[in-house]
Amino acid sequence: MNPDASARALIMKTDGRLTAARVRVLSCLLVQTQPCTHHEIESMLAAEEPMDRVTLYRVLDWLVEQSLAHKVSGEGQASRFRSGDAQTSHQHAHFECTSCSTLTCLEGIAIPSHILPPAGFHLDRSEFLLKGLCPACN
Amino acid sequence: MNPDASARALIMKTDGRLTAARVRVLSCLLVQTQPCTHHEIESMLAAEEPMDRVTLYRVLDWLVEQSLAHKVSGEGQASRFRSGDAQTSHQHAHFECTSCSTLTCLEGIAIPSHILPPAGFHLDRSEFLLKGLCPACN
DNA sequence: TACAATATTGCAACTTAATTGCATTGATAT
DNA sequence: ATATCAATGCAATTAAGTTGCAATATTGTA
Numbered sequence: 001m002n003p004d005a006s007a008r009a010l011i012m013k014t015d016g017r018l019t020a021a022r023v024r025v026l027s028c029l030l031v032q033t034q035p036c037t038h039h040e041i042e043s044m045l046a047a048e049e050p051m052d053r054v055t056l057y058r059v060l061d062w063l064v065e066q067s068l069a070h071k072v073s074g075e076g077q078a079s080r081f082r083s084g085d086a087q088t089s090h091q092h093a094h095f096e097c098t099s100c101s102t103l104t105c106l107e108g109i110a111i112p113s114h115i116l117p118p119a120g121f122h123l124d125r126s127e128f129l130l131k132g133l134c135p136a137c138n
Numbered sequence: 139m140n141p142d143a144s145a146r147a148l149i150m151k152t153d154g155r156l157t158a159a160r161v162r163v164l165s166c167l168l169v170q171t172q173p174c175t176h177h178e179i180e181s182m183l184a185a186e187e188p189m190d191r192v193t194l195y196r197v198l199d200w201l202v203e204q205s206l207a208h209k210v211s212g213e214g215q216a217s218r219f220r221s222g223d224a225q226t227s228h229q230h231a232h233f234e235c236t237s238c239s240t241l242t243c244l245e246g247i248a249i250p251s252h253i254l255p256p257a258g259f260h261l262d263r264s265e266f267l268l269k270g271l272c273p274a275c276n
Numbered sequence: 277t278a279c280a281a282t283a284t285t286g287c288a289a290c291t292t293a294a295t296t297g298c299a300t301t302g303a304t305a306t
Numbered sequence: 307a308t309a310t311c312a313a314t315g316c317a318a319t320t321a322a323g324t325t326g327c328a329a330t331a332t333t334g335t336a
Contacts, residue, residue, distance in 0.1 A: 017303050018310060038293075052315050057294065062313095068216030073213045073234075073267060077293060077322065095255050096211075098262060112250055115266070117233050124236060127267040128253070129211065135258035155283060155332050176322075190286050195323065215293070215322065271288095 003030040012116060013067045021051060025059045026083060035072045035080035035094075035103050073127060076101045088127045094127070097134035104134065141168040152204045159189060163197045163222065164206060173210045173218035173232075174243050211265060214239045224263050232265070235272035242272060 001009070007026035011018050028044055029036070036044075038056060044052045060081050061067035070086035071079050074096050080103055093109040096102075111128045139146070142203035148155050159211050161273050167174070174182075176194060183189045201207035203239055208224035209217050218241055231247040232241075249266045 019303075019313065021314075054295080054316080058313080071213060073211050073271075074140045075209060075211045075217070077215060079213075079215075079293085088307055093253065095259055102281095106255060108256070111251060112253075115231065115247060115268070117244060117268050117270070118246070120276065121233055121268070122271040122276045124270035125267055125268075127265075127269065128250075129265040129267065130253070130255050130259070130261055131265065132255070132262035133260040138258065157284065159285075159331075191322095192287080192324080193285055200284095217322085 003027040006030055010068055014068070016062065021055050022058050022062070024048075024051065025034060025056065026063060029063070029069055029083035031118065032082065034105055035043075035082040035122070037078040037080055039078065041081070044082055070104060074101070074103050075131070092128075093130060095130045095132070095134065098131055099133055099137040102136075106130070129135060141165040145170055148206055152206070154200065154204065159193050159197050160200070162186075163187065163194065164201060167219060167221035169200070170220065172243055173220040175214075175216040178218065179219070201234070210241060212239070212241050212244050212267070213269070229266055230266075233268045233272065234256055235275055236269055237271055237275040239273060240274075244268070 004027045007023045007030060008018065010026060011022050016022070024045060025041065028041060035036065038060065041060075042051065042056055045056070060069065063083075064071055064081070065074060067085040069081050069083050071081060072094055073089075074080060074094075075098075076096075078093065082105075091111050091113070093106045095104040095106055097104075109128070111126050113126070117123050117124065140203065142161065142165045142256065144170060145161045146156065148164060149160050154160070162183060163179065166179060176191075176198065179198075180194055183194070198207065200220075202209055202219070203224070205223040207219050207221050209219055210232055212218060212232075213236075214234075220243070228253070230251050231244045231249060233242040233244055235242075247266070249264050251264070253264065255261050
């Protein structure tokens with residue numbers, strides 16, 4: 001199934017509307033191997049046809065709400081997004097380069113799931129972030 | 139030793155100059171039990187006497203450079219700072235509330251140090267971030 | 277102690293990331 | 307087909323952080 005069709009299928013499973021903007025953004029995220037910033041996604045989409053900045057922000061937020069995408073925290077100021085639910089499809093560590101600030105998914109490194117917060121906290125998900133120099137900058 | 143004197147002693151060990159701004163900021167960080175944003179530090183300092191925004195940014199960067207403080211990454215757009223070296227004094231997990239976005243140091247939870255990135259990467263330090271609802275929001 | 281060298285500060289302007297309000301457009305249930 | 311309301315597009319605004327440069331303050335040396 002091509003990314004466009006996959007995106008459509010995923011969006012139709014939600015209670016939201018199937019719109020061109022949502023299909024385009026999710027379709028774009030589905031083919032990425034690394035988390036992308038708002039700006040990177042905007043550029044990729046603009047190659048075909050530009051999308052309004054605010055619409056892109058809102059679509060990304062909506063995708064995260066629907067668990068069709070998730071945010072990855074990094075040191076840089078811009079949020080990064082990747083398709084897939086944070087709970088299930090993304091339980092692996094990330095590497096952030098302190099020099100070029102690219103973020104790499106370390107698919108082979110699972111996040112320790114036995115680590116739990118003290119009583120009173122309700123744990124939703126965990127992130128494990130390694131920092132240093134990526135192969136290119138090293 | 140009071141925080142002011144501690145701050146002075148720490149700053150004098152560096153090769154930088156001992157300035158009022160540096161002493162005030164480090165002194166403020168030393169008494170905090172949780173990482174604070176630029177804005178929070180600015181407000182706390184302003185209670186006594188306001189400090190220029192840019193000076194505060196530069197002092198914080200300098201403190202991080204000197205390993206007298208370190209940044210903690212969170213989902214929120216604002217960086218958070220805490221006194222102490224990232225390598226030695228801060229090898230524990232953090233909890234970020236997805237509702238009120240406060241960041242809590244989980245002093246009891248050590249960051250797994252045996253987890254290493256693939257060959258080619260140079261690891262500097264690791265962060266372990268738990269997300270969900272804090273006791274207040276839960 | 278005074279002085280020169282230069283690190284640090286303060287201010288103004290600017291960049292980048294993200295948000296808000298509102299009128300318009302478009303998806304979908306009937 | 308069309309009414310309803312979710313979603314979009316645009317303009318303006320807020321928030322976080324940065325840059326350049328002149329003024330000020332710290333510190334080593336005389």
